[in-house]
Amino acid sequence: MPRQIFQLRISLAGVRPAVWRRVLVPGGYTLDRLHRVVQLAIGWRDCHLHTFEIDGMQYGEPGLDGELAVRDELDVRLDAVLGKGGRFHYTYDFGDWWEHDLLVEDVFAAEVGERYPTCLDGERAGPPEDVGGPQGFLLLVAALDDPGHPEHDSLRDWVGAGYDPSAFDAGRTTTLLRRFC
Template sequence: MPRQIFQLKMSLAGVRPLVWRRVLVPAGYTLDRLHRVVQHAMGWRDCHLHSFEIDAVQYGEPDPDGELALHDELDVRLDAVLGKGSRFSYTYDFSDWWEHDLVVEDALTVDADERYPVCRDGEQACPPEGIGGSSGYQALLVALGDGGDLADPRHAMLRDWAGSTFDPSRFDPRRTTTLLRRFC
C-alpha cells in the first residue's frame, strides 16, 4: 500500500485576522512529530506545555506528577487516530491558552519527487510568545495599527516589546517549509 500524506489546515482560534497554515505531513508521523510541525509552521518557540484533543481523548507529554491525564503522544500515529475529514485541537501554552483548530482536509498518496513536511500556504504572522493570549494580541495589533495612540504608554510598551521587526501580516510558506524540513 502506498504511503499516505495528510493535508492539514491549522487555524489559531480567537484571533482576527485569522492566523492559519496548510501543511502536508506523512500520515505515519506520531503526535509528537505533529507537535513539532505545528510549532514551526505557526511560528511558536516550543517554550510551554501543549496537548492534543482527538475524539475527547487528551494526548501530550506524560506528566510525571500525574496532574494532567494525557496519553503519551509518542505512542500515537496520525493514521491510527485521524483520517480525511477529522477535526481535532491542539492547545499550546496553558497560561496564554493558544487553541488551534486542525482539520485533515485530504489524504494523498506520497509524491516521490517531494520532501515532507511541506507548508503549502498560510496567512498572518504568529503572535509573539508571552503576549497574554488572544486579548493581549488584539491589544498589540491596536498598538501597532492606525488605532494605536502614540502617546499611550501601554501602546508604546507593546510596540517596544514586540520589536521593530514584528509584522503581523508577514508569512512566508517557503521559509516555513525550510524550518519544517530542518526541525521536524
C-alpha cells in the first residue's frame, strides 16, 4: 500500500491579516514530528511548551512540569487519530498562548519520487517569539507599518531590520522542513 500523505492547513488563530500555511506530511508522522513541522512552518523556535488537542484528548510531552496531563505525542501517529476533513488544535507557548487551527484538507497516496514534508503555500510571516500573543503581535504589526507610531523605532530595533510581517517564502520553509523533520 502506498504511503499516505496528509495535506494540512495550519492557521494561527486570533491574527488578522491571517497567518497560515499549507503543508504535505506523511500520515505516518508521530505528533512529535508534526510539532516540528508546525514550528518550522510558522517560524517558531521551539522555546516553549505545546499541546495538541484532537477530539477532546490532549497530546504533548508528558511529565515536563508535572502539571500537564497529556498522552505522549511520540506514541501517536497522525493517520491513527485523523482523516480527511479532520480538525484539531495546536497550542504553543502557554504564556503568549498561540492557538493554531489545523484542518486535514486531503489525504492521498504519495507521489513516486516526491520528497515530504513540503510547504505548498502560505501567507505572512509568523510572529516573533515572546511578542505577547495575538494582541502583542497586532501591536507590533501596527507599529512597524506606521513610522509615526510612538513604538515604531523601539519595536523595529527589538524585532530586527530583516523582519517583514508580510513576507513568506514557501520554498525556504520546504527546505527547513526537509532538513529538520
